Amino acid sequence: DTNLSSHFVLEPYDFLFDTAVEAYYKGDWLTVILNMEKALRNKATVRSVKAQCRMSCANRTSFGDRLAGLGVPIPGSGSVEDLGFFQKILKRADCVNSCETEKLGSPTMHQVTGEVQLEFSKRTPYNYLQVAYFKINKLDKAVAAAHTFYQANPDHMEMRQNLEYYRMMAGVKEEDFKDLEARTHMSYYSDDSFGLAAKHFEVAVDEYFTADKECRALCEGAYNYDGYNYMEYSADLFQAMTDHYLQILNCKQHCVVELASTAGRDKPFEDFLPSHFNYLQFSYYNSEKYEQAIECARTFLLFHPDDEVMNQNLAYYSAVLGEDKAKTISARQVQSGVSVLHDNIKVTMTPQQLNGSQRVLLDGVISDDECRELQRLSNAAALKGDGYRGRPSPHSPSEMFQGVTVLKAVKLGQEGKVPLKSTRLFFDLSEKVRKVVESYFHLETPLYFSYSHLVCRSAIDEKQEERKDLSHPVHVDNCLLVSEINECIKEPPAYTHRDYSAILYLNDDFEGGDFIFTELDAKTVTAEVRPQCGRVVGFGAGKENPHGVRAVTKGQRCAVALWFTLDPTHEEKVRTISVD
Numbered sequence: 267d268t269n270l271s272s273h274f275v276l277e278p279y280d281f282l283f284d285t286a287v288e289a290y291y292k293g294d295w296l297t298v299i300l301n302m303e304k305a306l307r308n309k310a311t312v313r314s315v316k317a318q319c320r321m322s323c324a325n326r327t328s329f330g331d332r333l334a335g336l337g338v339p340i341p342g343s344g345s346v347e348d349l350g351f352f353q354k355i356l357k358r359a360d361c362v363n364s365c366e367t368e369k370l371g372s373p374t375m376h377q378v379t380g381e382v383q384l385e386f387s388k389r390t391p392y393n394y395l396q397v398a399y400f401k402i403n404k405l406d407k408a409v410a411a412a413h414t415f416y417q418a419n420p421d422h423m424e425m426r427q428n429l430e431y432y433r434m435m436a437g438v439k440e441e442d443f444k445d446l447e448a449r450t451h452m453s454y455y456s457d458d459s460f461g462l463a464a465k466h467f468e469v470a471v472d473e474y475f476t477a478d479k480e481c482r483a484l485c486e487g488a489y490n491y492d493g494y495n496y497m498e499y500s501a502d503l504f505q506a507m508t509d510h511y512l513q514i515l516n517c518k519q520h521c522v523v524e525l526a527s528t529a530g531r532d533k534p535f536e537d538f539l540p541s542h543f544n545y546l547q548f549s550y551y552n553s554e555k556y557e558q559a560i561e562c563a564r565t566f567l568l569f570h571p572d573d574e575v576m577n578q579n580l581a582y583y584s585a586v587l588g589e590d591k592a593k594t595i596s597a598r599q600v601q602s603g604v605s606v607l608h609d610n611i612k613v614t615m616t617p618q619q620l621n622g623s624q625r626v627l628l629d630g631v632i633s634d635d636e637c638r639e640l641q642r643l644s645n646a647a648a649l650k651g652d653g654y655r656g657r658p659s660p661h662s663p664s665e666m667f668q669g670v671t672v673l674k675a676v677k678l679g680q681e682g683k684v685p686l687k688s689t690r691l692f693f694d695l696s697e698k699v700r701k702v703v704e705s706y707f708h709l710e711t712p713l714y715f716s717y718s719h720l721v722c723r724s725a726i727d728e729k730q731e732e733r734k735d736l737s738h739p740v741h742v743d744n745c746l747l748v749s750e751i752n753e754c755i756k757e758p759p760a761y762t763h764r765d766y767s768a769i770l771y772l773n774d775d776f777e778g779g780d781f782i783f784t785e786l787d788a789k790t791v792t793a794e795v796r797p798q799c800g801r802v803v804g805f806g807a808g809k810e811n812p813h814g815v816r817a818v819t820k821g822q823r824c825a826v827a828l829w830f831t832l833d834p835t836h837e838e839k840v841r842t843i844s845v846d
């Protein structure tokens with residue numbers, strides 16, 4: 267074997283960690299330090315090599331976001347288009363594998379147990395290091411290790427006392443209290459950072475995008491299923507690959523939350539990226555750089571178009587700079603997947619215009635092509651799944667009803683019964699709606715899917731005469747409406763964990779079918795929404811929003827009904843396949 271590099275093996279960090287812990291109990295402080303420091307270094311190396319390999323392999327086997335090919339179905343195994351796509355995934359996995367092997371030794375050597383992962387995420391190594399440094403009189407390092415550990419364990423009394431003790435010691439300096447694990451894109455972000463100079467926030471925004479790219483790259487590549495590699499995975503290969511692909515998608519979607527989270531805080535920062543632009547515009551305003559302030563204000567408004575304060579700021583900066591000049595300055599290009607409120611999404615009606623609270627009507631959320639594809643998916647699923655054109659409606663004898671959940675769509679995709687591309691679109695577009703709703707209502711914590719349902723209702727032509735009923739009776743999504751007494755009972759069997767709802771409409775070529783909001787009496791209509799492609803009605807799922815659907819008297823009405831929860835334990839099954 268002439269390939270020397272293939273013999274290189276980076277020492278696995280779990281092994282180093284164990285060695286250090288063993289040495290700790292023998293009081294061999296130098297061995298603790300040597301091995302623990304190396305464990306931390308090697309863990310970081312594994313992560314960055316993985317990110318680099320995935321990024322460079324993604325560039326070499328790029329398939330962008332489009333699936334290429336002809337889309338000719340092969341019975342029972344997806345379509346040619348899906349297979350071409352997965353061939354590329356396999357090629358990429360191969361590339362990632364050899365890249366990692368070259369730089370780390372066999373990648374399987376660096377797989378660690380969940381327990382070890384947990385120790386590192388709780389920053390336990392710094393607890394050991396703190397003692398060891400202290401014992402050999404490396405005070406500055408002991409302080410930094412203690413501080414680093416404490417950031418992730420703010421309830422740790424002993425470390426708090428240690429820190430107080432260090433603070434009083436001679437020779438300890440303020441700058442010794444540093445967080446050795448601070449993520450660069452976080453380092454300027456704290457509650458008192460308003461006074462900081464704009465250039466710090468510029469750096470933070472850049473670093474955010476770098477971290478985002480890295481997080482997404484880490485989602486790619488060869489995954490293991492409980493320790494098994496792809497090729498040994500016992501399930502059908504096609505299914506293995508689709509599972510994998512969904513994991514990647516899911517993993518990438520969690521990057522936004524991941525990037526806004528930090529050790530020692532149980533919640534992610536609210537609205538992480540938009541906040542950066544808020545700080546930035548404020549800093550530019552302070553230094554009278556109005557052009558930049560306008561740019562940042564506009565960028566912030568991409569996320570929160572109706573934010574009153576920011577709109578006022580923008581008006582003020584524009585007046586100072588001159589309206590004509592201000593008009594020529596546009597928002598910064600924020601990478602897709604990070605910014606969700608594109609210019610083409612518009613708030614058509616605010617809660618006030620809809621005569622209620624926690625209600626919004628948005629337009630332009632998805633395109634005409636996307637609407638058509640989802641409607642096709644619904645019809646294909648009805649054909650392949652539950653018999654032609656669905657079943658009698660559970661709500662009205664005058665309509666037929668067909669529904670497909672994401673889980674069902676994924677299954678049909680895996681069985682080759684509907685194009686996987688459409689399944690992905692269902693997945694992606696519902697995610698887009700989720701982000702838009704989360705962002706519009708300025709939620710403090712992430713919104714999780716609890717159920718997603720693509721639903722079409724079709725009028726039965728011969729049953730429309732004398733019709734008085736609704737297509738969907740007035741109800742509340744998270745409690746049982748008793749309209750006779752104007753009450754809503756929030757108890758099972760109602761889906762009490764639902765916190766927000768959104769309906770994404772796909773078409774308008776039918777008669778009837780308007781969405782209505784009512785009072786708790788289920789009679790007094792407070793607002794009406796005419797469905798159309800790309801329109802979303804989003805609302806709180808509680809008793810403030812009783813709603814229903816008027817009779818569909820001709821044609822087919824299709825919509826994606828999405829229910830969200832703030833409680834991660836109720837996250838929808840298909841979206842929670844865990845990774846890493």
Ligand SMILES: O=C(O)CCC(=O)C(=O)O
Binds near residue numbers: 738
């Ligand atoms: O399709 C609609 O417009 C609303 C449906 C609805 O409210 C529901 O399914 O809970």
Ligand SMILES: [Fe+2]
Binds near residue numbers: 742813
């Ligand atoms: Fe509903």
